[in-house]
Amino acid sequence: MPSEFSGKHVTVAGLGVSGVPAAKVLHGLGAHVTVVNDGADERARTQAAELEALGVTVRLGDGTASDSGSAAGLPEGTELIVTAPGWKPTKPLFTAAEQAGVPVWGDVELAWRLRGHGGRKAAPWLAVTGTNGKTTTVQMLASILEAAGLRTAAVGNIGVSLLDAVTGDTEYDVLAVELSSYQLHWAPSLRAHSAVVLNLAADHLDWHGSMEAYAADKGRVYEGNQVACVYNVADRATEDLVRAADVEEGCRAVGFTLGTPGPSQLGVVEGLLVDRAFVEDRHKNAQELAEVSDVNPPAPHNIANALAAAALARAYGVPAAAVRDGLRAFTPDAHRIAHVADVDGVAYVDDSKATNTHAAEASLAAYEPIVWIAGGLAKGATFDGLVAGAAKRLRGAVLIGADRALIREALARHAPEVPVVDLDRTDTGAMPQAVREARRLAEPGDTVLLAPACASMDMFTNYNKRGDAFAEAVRELGA
Template sequence: MGSGQVTDSSAPFDFRGKHVTVAGLGVSGVPAAKVLHGLGARVTVVNDGDDERARTQAAELETLGVTVRLGDGATLPEGTELIVTAPGWKPDKPLFTAAHEAGVPVWGDVELAWRLRDRDGRKAAPWLAVTGTNGKTTTVQMLASILRAAGLRTAAVGNIGVSLLDAVTGDEEYDVLAVELSSYQLHWAPSPRAHSAAVLNLAPDHLDWHGSMEAYAADKGRIYEGNRVACVFNVADKATEDLVRAADVEEGCRAVGFTLGSPAPSQLGVVEGLLVDRAFVEDRHRNAQELAEVSDVNPPAPHNIANALAAAALARSFGVSAAAVRDGLRAFTPDAHRIAHVADVDGVAYVDDSKATNTHATEASLAAYESIVWIAGGLAKGATFDELVAGAAKRLRGAVLIGADRALIREALARHAPEVPVVDLDRTDTGAMLQAVQEAQRLARPGDTVLLAPACASMDMFTNYNKRGDAFAQAVRELGA
């Protein structure tokens, strides 16, 4: 881990009269365009799509005096002095190639939020930031719950769906922000410097966007740059510690690990059913502080305990008491479709983890239960399933496969779990979920868990993972009717 005073490149930027192009409408583009217009910039929005939603958003912006070009996201508007892009726009788009050739800087909405965080003389709220392949949203929500339990004014913002830009430019003042950052957002955000930050885990994801695992990891690692107090990493995932070692941080910033085992000094971990802190205590070589019981974590699945430890580490880095960690974890309720217990029917538990859209998330989900009838399948996004199936084989009572790429999972099951009965549903209509749940009920025995953890995206059958989880829950309710 590098040391020394890190230069903050976020110098003041006068937007008055500047021609700023906003790339993309949507969750980040519309707030960015409004804020920039309010700061006196001449704003042009370019957008690839030209659908009804885009036209509605364009009409709203045009009433403010913003220029909007729909169906043309490739051409750099003449006179552009800065681009502010939606995070999902790939770096190899022609717009950015043209910007690079013209010497025009490209920021994401997170970069813009960082640059605007201390305008108008207000004290800027420090950021406690979280990234990782899986668990980001849950960890940030846990963190916000802990910070609120400590009496701090806070919000969970960023990739969680609440605009970070709105948080830093709105009227409400915060003591600290719990910030979820995706690899896309970090790619376009060179300047942010967090109070403390965590990388929860690293597994192959979005490689078509980043180009390689190395580039993906490097973008994740940006979250540690310039950290002031703590860089939090996952002891079980060496790649996260490697990112800490490579980061250039402020003098005195510490590396703090979290582990599901007994913690070493400068770590948080688990001892005899307790979450304990050996990082933010006096004489950490001899002492440990009890933070909470494992049973205070909802749900107490292994990967969720890891999320809780990461959230606790960030909160403790900000001076939060052990009691507030406990109270915040107890008060936390996870979002729908994240290992959500739907019902028990005839002694079988039915659990919705539709949010497990990749193999890494599904691996964690499968590890939480002893005997499982697994409902899986959808769009594989280039994933392979051999390692996932081999690791979970001993836990599988049976499997029910749905979706466009189910054959990939079926073949992995045949190779690594040939004794596990498999039902392959040759259909991709939304009604397949009811049949899948009925087949799972047939395979299950009292004490088993029927687990929807698809390891795939949902868009072959459903609008999103929420709709897929809703269909599962409705099918379960029909079983128990």
């Protein structure tokens, strides 16, 4: 049966984890597909060969993706561009598309439009975005939905590819979807069943151009919501995005809070997660969902993630018992506030995933006293607010990485009494030394916390490798 893409000339911008599946799906739907990619490394050449064997045209290293200089422009006949989420809106390719009146979609937009293709069930989406906590919340949500007996998957930036989820053989009842600000920027027609913005803090501003543009792209997740727009009571900016959203008639604003919830909120009361939003007479009644101890780990920001996941699940009609069972069954990914070991009465915790100040703030708030291992690539961040807020919790700090001076200077301004070890090295061998120095500073009952507040690429391939190095160094202490 011909699709709307049959015979259409589509340019896919970028290879990688989103571009290759998009090219394959579009080719399978009968489109004439051309893939453009700036890089021409070994991985790109391998992916190109795979696509060319199917009959897809691939142009490597032609300058289309470049931020500066002349660009190759639109491939001849292009009627639609499907872009990888990381490509900036300022790319010359997109300027050329705008001038030619050619629409630009992301892979999420393509997946949204392909729901129900070929007679498949068009599963509703429960969407999660925010500066931090997206992956954990989506995984918690999927676990809760599974506990309710629903066919689901954690998709988007994690798990199953969105395109695979909507075009594959498995028919899902509902999807738990993680969406980045990049993906939302390129998804103009997305309309979720319910959605949450977990939090907002300055991030990726080099891509978006401003905090206002970043927030606006995050807020797209609320557009057209059907049942609930879930927001963070402690983060007014998320509620402001709800107020600005154009939603379906009857869609409700539902808050989550670490305090006692008001009507239309989920929150915490005497060690219990409770719901005052999806109950009869929410002004008088509340429904117990789970115990705080059911959340793994029960750090404050993770309890907030659990409440957000519970709100989306409850918006979909999931019973309270499934929230409890799903949270109990959930195991967080590695390098997310993960307890590595106790050595001589000191706990060692790996939160290498804390790659920005907002994430590190949440991690630092979960423990005291702390010997903090921090540093890496700052990505333009400043650290005064982070250090000022955590100063009373710090026993000491060990700094590594290219931009460690920024953290050292903030510590000097806001926590001058805190001992600081500044390791003047950016090789991977710095991590064992950092752990040994942290051990020297720590006392029994303390927590040595790797929460770098920075990206890892100055020293490690990714945050996973950084966390692995920390864990290995800790194990060597106890050997």
